[in-house]
Amino acid sequence: MKNTVSDVVANDECCGCGACVNICPTGAIEYTEDKYGFITPTINQGICVLCGQCLEVCTSRHFKQQKPLEAYAAMARDTKDRLAGSSGGIFGVLTKKILEEGGVVYGAKMDEEFQVYHVAVTEFDSRDCILGSKYVQSHMGEVYKDIVCKLKAGKKVLFSGTPCQVAAVKRFIPSQYQKQLLLVDVVCHGVPSQKFFDSYIANLSRQEGIVEKYRFRAKEDVNNGMNWFFSYKVKGEKNKVRNWPEDTFNFLYMKSYIYRKSCYNCKFASVNRCSDITLCDYWGWNRYHSCFDVGSTVSGVLINTEKGEGLFESIDDQIEKDKTNIENIKRHNGCLSKPSEYNPIRETILEMWQTKGFSYIEKQFLKHNKWKRLKSRIYRNVPINVRNKLVQMKTRRVEGQENEKNNPND
Numbered sequence: 001m002k003n004t005v006s007d008v009v010a011n012d013e014c015c016g017c018g019a020c021v022n023i024c025p026t027g028a029i030e031y032t033e034d035k036y037g038f039i040t041p042t043i044n045q046g047i048c049v050l051c052g053q054c055l056e057v058c059t060s061r062h063f064k065q066q067k068p069l070e071a072y073a074a075m076a077r078d079t080k081d082r083l084a085g086s087s088g089g090i091f092g093v094l095t096k097k098i099l100e101e102g103g104v105v106y107g108a109k110m111d112e113e114f115q116v117y118h119v120a121v122t123e124f125d126s127r128d129c130i131l132g133s134k135y136v137q138s139h140m141g142e143v144y145k146d147i148v149c150k151l152k153a154g155k156k157v158l159f160s161g162t163p164c165q166v167a168a169v170k171r172f173i174p175s176q177y178q179k180q181l182l183l184v185d186v187v188c189h190g191v192p193s194q195k196f197f198d199s200y201i202a203n204l205s206r207q208e209g210i211v212e213k214y215r216f217r218a219k220e221d222v223n224n225g226m227n228w229f230f231s232y233k234v235k236g237e238k239n240k241v242r243n244w245p246e247d248t249f250n251f252l253y254m255k256s257y258i259y260r261k262s263c264y265n266c267k268f269a270s271v272n273r274c275s276d277i278t279l280c281d282y283w284g285w286n287r288y289h290s291c292f293d294v295g296s297t298v299s300g301v302l303i304n305t306e307k308g309e310g311l312f313e314s315i316d317d318q319i320e321k322d323k324t325n326i327e328n329i330k331r332h333n334g335c336l337s338k339p340s341e342y343n344p345i346r347e348t349i350l351e352m353w354q355t356k357g358f359s360y361i362e363k364q365f366l367k368h369n370k371w372k373r374l375k376s377r378i379y380r381n382v383p384i385n386v387r388n389k390l391v392q393m394k395t396r397r398v399e400g401q402e403n404e405k406n407n408p409n410d
Contacts, residue, residue: 004043004048004050004052004054004055005020005029005041005043005054005055005058005060006041006043009058009060009061012261012262012265013060013262013265014040014041014060014262015059015060015164015168015260015262015263015266016038016039016040016041016137016260016262017059017140017164017165017167017168018031018039018041018139018140018141018143018144018168019054019057019058019059019140019144019168019169019171019172020041020054020057020058021041022057022140022142022143022144022145022172023053023054023056023057023144023172024053024054025049025051025053026047026048026049027047028043028044028045028046028047028048028049029041029042029043029044029048029054030042030044031139033193033195035354036193036195036196036260036350036354037193037194037195037196037198038137038193038260038261039137039139039193039194041054056171057168057171057172059164059167059168059171059267060262060267062171063167063171063267063268063274064170064274065268065270065272065273065274066272066273066274066304066305067271067272067304068271068272068273068278068302068303068304068326069303069304069305069306069308069309070302070303070309070323071300071301071302071303071323071324071325071326071328071329072300072301072303072312072321072322072323072324073282073285073288073289073292073298073299073300073301073321073322073324074088074090074298074299074301074319074320074321074322075087075088075089075090075292075296075297075298075299075319075320075321076088076089076090076092076093076318076319077318077319077320078093078318079222081093081096081318082219082222082297083219083222084128084131084132085131085132085297085299086132086133086216086217086281086297087226087279087280087281087282087297087298087299087300088282088296088297088298088299088319089297089299090279090299090301090319091107091131091160091184091279092127092131093315093318093319094158094184094277094311094315095107095121095127095130095131095158096124096127096315096318097311097314097315097318098156098158098182099121099122099123099124099127100124101156102155102156103155103156103157103158104120104121104122104150104155104156104157104158105120105121105122105127105130105157105158105159105160106118106119106120106121106130106143106147106157106158106159106160106161107119107121107130107131107159107160107161108130108134108138108160108161109129109130109138110129110134110136110214114197114198114201114211114214115139115194116134116136116137116138116139116194116197117138117139117140117141118138118139118140118141118143118161118165120143120146120150130160132215132216132217133186133216133217134216135191135192135197135216135250135253136191136192136193136194136197137191137192137193137194137260138161138165139194140165140168143169144168144169144172144173147159147169147172147173147181148172148173148174148177151173151177151180151181152177154180155180156180156182157180157181157182158182158183158184159181159182159183159184160183160184160185160186161185161186162185162186162188162191162268163185163186163187163188163266163268163269163273163274163275164188164266164267164268165185166183166184166185166274166275167268167274169181169183170183170274170275179307182276182277182307182308182311183274183275183276183277184275184276184277184278184279185268185273185274185275185277185278185279186278186279186280187278187279187280187281187300187333187335187336188263188266188268188335189253189256189259189263189334189335189340190256190259190260190263190264190266190339190340191259191260191263192249192252192253192258192259192260193258193260196249196258196350196353196358197249199353199357199358200248200249200358201214202358203357203358203359203362204232205234206359208234209234209235209236209237210234210235211232211233211234211235212233212234212235213231213232213233213239214230214231214232214233215230215231215232216230216250217229217230218230218231218241219297220241220384221295221384222296222297223293223294223295223296223297223384224295224297224384224387225295225297225384225387226281226283226297226298227243227387228243228244228254229241229242229243229244229380230242230244230247230250241380242376242380243376243377243379243380244376245369245372245373245375245376246373246376246377246380248358248361248362248365248366251365251369251372252349252361252365255343256340256341256342256343257343257345257346257349258346258349258350259340259346263339263340264339264340264341264342265339266335266339266340269335269336269337269338269339269340270336270337271302271326271330271336271337273302273304275304275308276303276304276305276307276308276311277301277302277303277304277308277311277312278301278302278304279299279300279301279302280299280300280302280329280333280336281297281299281300281332281333282298282299282300282324282329282332283332283333284328284331284332285298285300285324285328287328288324288325288328289322289324291320291322292320292322295384295387300324300329300333301321302326302329349361352364
């Protein structure tokens with residue numbers, strides 16, 4: 001008879017959500033790490049009572065998804081919300097609404113030591129720490145238990161996270177409290193481990209000086225044309241902004257080379273979702289919508305439930321939105337169709353990191369990507385208005401090619 005998650009979930013199936021750790025009545029399950037630093041549950045068989053509760057909350061075994069009701073292109077009207085967010089700033093507006101109503105928002109925070117974990121936010125002044133993307137798997141700690149406590153106290157709760165984390169929260173929370181719970185997931189490509197990111201930050205600090213701040217998907221301007229930047233600040237120096245092909249960690253992330261094993265077989269990489277609202281980047285929005293300024297960073301929004309629809313409608317006065325075809329969003333978000341593709345180079349990279357350190361991977365990256373890095377540096381220094389013109393030209397060219405394809409006899 002199979003009674004615990006270790007009996008049924010192979011290492012490459014576990015997503016590290018931590019729901020089993022939170023549900024265990026005897027504390028027999030704890031968070032540990034595998035050799036690459038990925039979060040995994042470990043069971044102390046000596047105090048396990050074989051109750052099977054861990055199996056009941058395991059998202060590798062149980063999850064329900066539904067087809068979205070509507071799809072939108074959207075962005076916050078407030079410039080501050082858009083600058084603080086990764087794309088259109090919609091999550092920031094949603095959090096504002098919940099906090100104004102006296103609710104609690106849970107999201108991923110990166111602290112001063114660059115550790116990423118989920119926290120509860122109850123005040124608007126402390127909200128910024130959970131805005132923006134963090135391309136590291138967040139540690140869930142005892143968040144599930146805390147959410148139940150807040151719901152029992154009558155609070156409205158908004159939880160945001162990756163699809164597997166959202167599915168785990170949905171499974172964990174008792175049915176009588178689901179009405180007060182709102183779930184927002186992001187379209188996720190996969191997650192690197194905290195340990196790998198730590199070694200990257202340590203290497204960056206050795207090279208350039210002590211890194212004080214780091215931000216994924218940093219924006220120089222609200223109309224940055226969806227350019228993919230990251231930024232960091234070294235002690236005593238100004239903020240530095242770079243493109244992803246210039247940097248080892250960001251390059252490996254974008255190429256899907258450093259995710260946890262289960263990400264390559266993700267059950268949630270589908271247009272059907274577990275959440276009330278799904279948020280993502282709306283790449284290529286300019287091909288379908290003319291209501292936003294050229295170069296705007298726009299969110300793709302999937303409304304998956306009536307509860308999500310009600311929340312989205314409640315922020316109508318704070319956003320600009322335009323209905324869209326979900327296929328337009330899917331076209332540029334591969335993980336709404338299938339998981340990120342596994343490449344055997346993943347094992348090579350992670351083994352090299354284990355045996356030779358991050359600095360060795362850095363040397364290999366610098367050696368083999370000189371031209372890509374140079375192109376990115378050049379493009380990064382092109383003025384934003386020129387970049388936006390290039391985007392417009394590319395859009396017209398693509399539209400022209402599509403028209404020719406659809407009307408071959410014209």
